[in-house]
Amino acid sequence: MVELDAVTRRFPNGVTALDAVTVAFPAGTFTAVMGPSGSGKSTLLQCAAGLDRPTAGRVTLAGQDLTGLSERRLTLLRRDRIGFVFQAFNLLPALTARQNVGLPLRLAGRRPGQGTVDRALTAVGLLDRAGHRPHELSGGQQQRVAIARALVTGPAVLFADEPTGALDRATGRDVLRLLRTLVDAHHQTIVMVTHDPVAAAAADRVLFLTDGRIAGSLDTPTADAVAASMTGLGAAAEVAA
Ligand SMILES: Nc1ncnc2c1ncn2[C@@H]1O[C@H](COP(=O)(O)OP(=O)(O)OP(=O)(O)O)[C@@H](O)[C@H]1O
Numbered sequence: 001m002v003e004l005d006a007v008t009r010r011f012p013n014g015v016t017a018l019d020a021v022t023v024a025f026p027a028g029t030f031t032a033v034m035g036p037s038g039s040g041k042s043t044l045l046q047c048a049a050g051l052d053r054p055t056a057g058r059v060t061l062a063g064q065d066l067t068g069l070s071e072r073r074l075t076l077l078r079r080d081r082i083g084f085v086f087q088a089f090n091l092l093p094a095l096t097a098r099q100n101v102g103l104p105l106r107l108a109g110r111r112p113g114q115g116t117v118d119r120a121l122t123a124v125g126l127l128d129r130a131g132h133r134p135h136e137l138s139g140g141q142q143q144r145v146a147i148a149r150a151l152v153t154g155p156a157v158l159f160a161d162e163p164t165g166a167l168d169r170a171t172g173r174d175v176l177r178l179l180r181t182l183v184d185a186h187h188q189t190i191v192m193v194t195h196d197p198v199a200a201a202a203a204d205r206v207l208f209l210t211d212g213r214i215a216g217s218l219d220t221p222t223a224d225a226v227a228a229s230m231t232g233l234g235a236a237a238e239v240a241a
Helices: 041-048 071-081 097-107 114-123 139-151 169-186 223-240
Strands: 002-010 016-025 030-034 056-061 082-085 157-161 189-193 205-210 213-219
Touching: 002 041, 016 041, 016 056, 016 213, 030 041, 030 169, 030 223, 041 056, 041 157, 041 189, 071 082, 082 139, 097 114, 097 139, 114 139, 139 157, 139 169, 157 169, 169 189, 205 223, 213 223
Parallel strands: 030 189, 030 205, 082 157, 157 189
Antiparallel strands: 002 016, 002 056, 205 213
């Protein structure tokens, strides 16, 4: 569903955040991206989502080459084909859950049909809270509203940057279970950046980044195996330094 082909992102300050990264995120799979601070995880997500432009290489999303797309075309593509969830839920406090979820459709100039919005709320198990404002919801519930908002346009890919970072363990686990269900039951494609081995274990595959390069991957990960790999990466990075 998303392919990066030799993607390099070099910043004007000389930092190479991504160094010729080639990777594919197939449809209906859940991938976790891990690595030490500064290894390029967020940059990878931003390039894959068309929020940032690679210095070199090619990103293809749902069959469309993003290279050379105008800002306007990229904006439309992001609006219609990509869902994004962040650590901070970024809900509008004055709007109800239903209104927050309908917002991307309104911004796209579409009238949010109640059916579409309610389907997204049902998918995250919050239809009974549709009339509540964010302050009337728990952190986990707010994140689930944010996920429903990201899903309402039927995106080709859902990108999540530390989606459980602001949640306690039990609530985080609920959100991860929800992401897993979206993949298993709805064939959603998900790419998630996380620091947490337990969160990464919800994915089908973990990609490890160091210094802007893919240092390895782990299929059908367990939290222990992920933690062991991370320790190995840290040791390898120390040796390299
Ligand atoms: N806009 C920018 N300008 C210059 N350098 C940047 C910019 N954004 C990121 N970097 C640098 O690129 C490298 C990769 O950053 P990135 O945010 O992708 O790492 P990360 O793995 O997501 O880190 P963290 O886990 O701390 O969020 C870092 O060295 C960072 O300082």
